[in-house]
Amino acid sequence: MAGYSIISELIINILRVLLVRRMMELFLTVQEEDGKRVWVGFALYYLLTAVLYGIFNISIVYEICNYLGIAAVILLYPIGNSVIMREECGTFSEAPVWRFVPVWRFVPVWRFVPRAAFFFREVWKKRLWVSLVVFSTDLACALVVYFAFPGEYLVQQQAIQTLLLLICVTVAGHISRPADSRDIALDKRQTGILILIPGASVFSLCVLLYGGFGGRAAMLICISMLVINLGIFYFHHVMTENYRNLRENDIYRQQTYAYRNQLDVIMESQGRIRALKHDMKNHILALQALLQKGDTEEANRYLSSMQDFMTNPSEYITTGNESVDSLLNYKLLRAKEILRTVEARVSIPEKLGLHSFDLNVVLGNLLDNAMEAACRTEEKLLRAEISLEKGILYINIRNSCQGIADGKVQRLETTKEDAPNHGIGLGNVRRIVEKYHGEMDLVCENGCMEADIVMYINEM
Amino acid sequence: MAAGLHRRVQMEMYRIGICDDDKELCSGLEEQICDIARELSVKAEVEVWYSGEGILDDLGKGIQLDLIFLDIELVQKDGISVGKFIRDEMEDIQTHIVYISSKQNYAMQLFKVQPLDFLVKPVSREQVREVLVRSLRQKQRLKDCFEYQKGSSLFRIPIKDIVYFTSMDKKIRIVTKDGEEEFYGKLKNIAEGLPAGFMMIHQSYIINQLYVSEYSYDCVKMYDGTILSISKPHRKEIRGKIKQYRRAEINGGL
Numbered sequence: 001m002a003g004y005s006i007i008s009e010l011i012i013n014i015l016r017v018l019l020v021r022r023m024m025e026l027f028l029t030v031q032e033e034d035g036k037r038v039w040v041g042f043a044l045y046y047l048l049t050a051v052l053y054g055i056f057n058i059s060i061v062y063e064i065c066n067y068l069g070i071a072a073v074i075l076l077y078p079i080g081n082s083v084i085m086r087e088e089c090g091t092f093s094e095a096p097v098w099r100f101v102p103v104w105r106f107v108p109v110w111r112f113v114p115r116a117a118f119f120f121r122e123v124w125k126k127r128l129w130v131s132l133v134v135f136s137t138d139l140a141c142a143l144v145v146y147f148a149f150p151g152e153y154l155v156q157q158q159a160i161q162t163l164l165l166l167i168c169v170t171v172a173g174h175i176s177r178p179a180d181s182r183d184i185a186l187d188k189r190q191t192g193i194l195i196l197i198p199g200a201s202v203f204s205l206c207v208l209l210y211g212g213f214g215g216r217a218a219m220l221i222c223i224s225m226l227v228i229n230l231g232i233f234y235f236h237h238v239m240t241e242n243y244r245n246l247r248e249n250d251i252y253r254q255q256t257y258a259y260r261n262q263l264d265v266i267m268e269s270q271g272r273i274r275a276l277k278h279d280m281k282n283h284i285l286a287l288q289a290l291l292q293k294g295d296t297e298e299a300n301r302y303l304s305s306m307q308d309f310m311t312n313p314s315e316y317i318t319t320g321n322e323s324v325d326s327l328l329n330y331k332l333l334r335a336k337e338i339l340r341t342v343e344a345r346v347s348i349p350e351k352l353g354l355h356s357f358d359l360n361v362v363l364g365n366l367l368d369n370a371m372e373a374a375c376r377t378e379e380k381l382l383r384a385e386i387s388l389e390k391g392i393l394y395i396n397i398r399n400s401c402q403g404i405a406d407g408k409v410q411r412l413e414t415t416k417e418d419a420p421n422h423g424i425g426l427g428n429v430r431r432i433v434e435k436y437h438g439e440m441d442l443v444c445e446n447g448c449m450e451a452d453i454v455m456y457i458n459e460m
Numbered sequence: 461m462a463a464g465l466h467r468r469v470q471m472e473m474y475r476i477g478i479c480d481d482d483k484e485l486c487s488g489l490e491e492q493i494c495d496i497a498r499e500l501s502v503k504a505e506v507e508v509w510y511s512g513e514g515i516l517d518d519l520g521k522g523i524q525l526d527l528i529f530l531d532i533e534l535v536q537k538d539g540i541s542v543g544k545f546i547r548d549e550m551e552d553i554q555t556h557i558v559y560i561s562s563k564q565n566y567a568m569q570l571f572k573v574q575p576l577d578f579l580v581k582p583v584s585r586e587q588v589r590e591v592l593v594r595s596l597r598q599k600q601r602l603k604d605c606f607e608y609q610k611g612s613s614l615f616r617i618p619i620k621d622i623v624y625f626t627s628m629d630k631k632i633r634i635v636t637k638d639g640e641e642e643f644y645g646k647l648k649n650i651a652e653g654l655p656a657g658f659m660m661i662h663q664s665y666i667i668n669q670l671y672v673s674e675y676s677y678d679c680v681k682m683y684d685g686t687i688l689s690i691s692k693p694h695r696k697e698i699r700g701k702i703k704q705y706r707r708a709e710i711n712g713g714l
Contacts, residue, residue, distance in 0.1 A: 318564040318565065319564060319565060319566070320564070320565025320566070345710075347566070347577075347578050348566075349566050349567060349568040349570070349571050350565050350566065350567060350568070351568055385710050387706075388571055389571075389574065389706070390574065390672055390673065390674050390675050391674040391675045391676060392675050392702060392706075394702075394703070394706045396706070396707065396710060437677030437678075437695075437699075438677075438699070439696075439699045439700065439703060441703065452703055452707055453703075454699055454702055454703045454706070456675060456676055456677045458674055458675075458676050
């Protein structure tokens, strides 16, 4: 009899551990190359909890070790490319029209920071939150059963507890859609609340357990804790949605801004043509007079000055692809104001099989970053090249920069003081590039930073 | 070694065509090209057409060109249809086409022709020079021959004619633009010796980039319409190679 109960205990614990993993992965993603490490971590966690449960059953010691195990496993998850929790709103000088923190304007200035340093900055908050939320759900499930069926067989207790956990995980999975809750940035207050609620419930549950309370009242308290924790999942989901909306809002705002600029550019061009047309008669007369005199040189000069008059200096890019044109004209106009050398070569068709929204996020962020970095250098150089060939969009943006060691750069970090605010833009770029199965490289060579991107436009 | 590269040394005449209805532009461009060719010490021959039909006629008669400066806005047969004729009807993908236009907007159709570049009128000397250098550089890369042994005799195929290599059992099949060849060998061994334009997309396929008409992340479409899939382990490498290639192109290296 004892042998059976141990075996079933072990099997049920496997299920529990798998559920814990499932719950964690609602919030964390595991990269393929880390897969093995994570599995080993869970195996160790399984052994730890199995042994301790066998010895201590449900008790403070077991639960403390359980939490430590969960926290340790969470450390194995790489929280990679994006800054997770943002501290507070930043200040922005150039465009006071935008009220929200524009993701767009996160201006990381290139500097290489090793991963470890990064870990201690912001990511620990996300890890802390996930570990608390997972643990408090697990603990609440355990205690509900512990108080509801005191003295029942341990095996049955454990089975019911795991069943409860399964229900919670299923509900949580329905509440928060996994794909979009993974990299969001929240401010201090939101982060605080997110951490506080599971933290407080863990505390009260521990008090219940340690204080030797029991009976129906304790069980009801545990159930309400469980409900509150499920509420937190929902809360997190809403905040994620909200964050995403804010982000998109910012980008749209930026786009509107660019379109407005483009409209000005077009009006200006129109105006020039109209003015020329207005004076056409006089011009023709003047040219006729010059030609009659046989002064072809002067006539030539006259003609070229007419041409100069017609060209609009703020219309650099005219590919006919409106969203790209407007964005580039807008950005390059600003770049020309602050930089010395600005070059752009664009050969793309009028219509691209790519969301203009996505392309704008990529180009806008990269150009902002490049401009920000370039204006701190002597050369003040910016060069952009965008071309389409054989179904592949290639983007190369090069700017002068300082203070980075040569070589391939994996992660970039802002040098601005309110660091958590910045560096998200690049994460967005990477996400979009990956959406199109593409790749981005940031290479630094001889005082030049180069962003190199390929994206596949066609699906066959 | 049974298979490898063989470099051809002799320098041939570089044949350049200009097709534009603006006669002044044509003569100006012709002068510039001759001048630049002298400067680069390249033997070049320039021929001028003033209409799309004219050049189509002569191309149909079998005139071979290395590089064509082609106006997009020609009357009747415009630059797009001339480009399409060269690529689709003549199945010629080696002729470099450089579009010139007074407009800066390009239709998607133009990209299908895979021009070497787009130039906006008025065309500056530096632009012509840059295009010419790029064209020469790309052509130079394709001058080499691939050498392989079959039985006791040695065979050579110009790199520019090879569409792809594929392996079956112990044999390698070379698919060229006009036929197929076979010899005994291992794909892995020849992969190392091939120039940068070749890519291994699959453990049994090596393709010539020149003959790709469209890329997607998981397959490539070749000029003749064949679709070859890029196997999972090769995808990252292919992406990297394409990126490297483009990067070298704009930095003028390679």
